[in-house]
Amino acid sequence: MTETASTTPSGKEPIKASELDPKFKYELLKIHGSEKILKCFQCGTCTSDCPVARYSDSYRPRTLIHMAQLGLKDRVLKSDTLWLCAACFTCTDRCPQDVEVAAVIRVFRNLAAENRCVPQVFKDQTASLLESGYAFKIPELRVKKRESQCLPPLPKGNPEKVKKVLKGVKFVETIQKPAEVKTNEQ
Numbered sequence: 001m002t003e004t005a006s007t008t009p010s011g012k013e014p015i016k017a018s019e020l021d022p023k024f025k026y027e028l029l030k031i032h033g034s035e036k037i038l039k040c041f042q043c044g045t046c047t048s049d050c051p052v053a054r055y056s057d058s059y060r061p062r063t064l065i066h067m068a069q070l071g072l073k074d075r076v077l078k079s080d081t082l083w084l085c086a087a088c089f090t091c092t093d094r095c096p097q098d099v100e101v102a103a104v105i106r107v108f109r110n111l112a113a114e115n116r117c118v119p120q121v122f123k124d125q126t127a128s129l130l131e132s133g134y135a136f137k138i139p140e141l142r143v144k145k146r147e148s149q150c151l152p153p154l155p156k157g158n159p160e161k162v163k164k165v166l167k168g169v170k171f172v173e174t175i176q177k178p179a180e181v182k183t184n185e186q
């Protein structure tokens with residue numbers, strides 16, 4: 001079959017017919033939070049009111065929803081911009097079609113994590129949490145500077161407690177495995 005050469009909703013990369021997963025939108029209809037995704041008529045209110053989109057050249061909730069409607073599952077789940085949403089719910093409050101946009105983004109993220117598409121920065125933060133109990137390692141230099149300025153010591157992290165919580169939700173196993181969704185070259 002000859003592949004169609006269209007463009008993405010953002011008009012950047014050509015879409016191959018082999019990338020389209022027509023079942024994706026129906027999967028989303030069954031997941032709590034994304035049940036109303038097909039009601040989106042692409043008015044753009046969510047993007048225009050999104051405080052993150054205002055400061056980002058690439059984060060567009062409307063576009064992510066459009067891509068999902070088209071069946072571009074791999075592109076949605078592998079999108080780094082997915083992780084920029086601040087979960088402020090402005091989009092959900094303002095959508096004229098009652099689409100729970102913030103919940104849809106959460107659903108995309110959960111699916112991305114299940115498909116091992118988690119950005120390296122979160123993997124690094126997990127490693128730090130497991131080691132120190134903090135999402136970011138606190139440099140020794142900063143600890144010493146606090147001491148020199150007579151500031152009280154920072155509370156000690158509790159990696160054992162963190163491990164217990166992360167183990168309970170299988171978080172570490174989920175995010176540390178390599179990606180399983182197709183790449184664009186497949």
Ligand code: SF4
Pocket residue numbers: 039040041042043044045046047062065094095096097098099101
């Ligand atoms: S505001 Fe609602 S209808 Fe408009 S683009 Fe966003 S999700 Fe779609």
Ligand code: SF4
Pocket residue numbers: 046049050051052053061084085086087088089090091092101102105
């Ligand atoms: S919840 Fe996310 S997508 Fe919606 S307005 Fe806030 S930052 Fe933007």
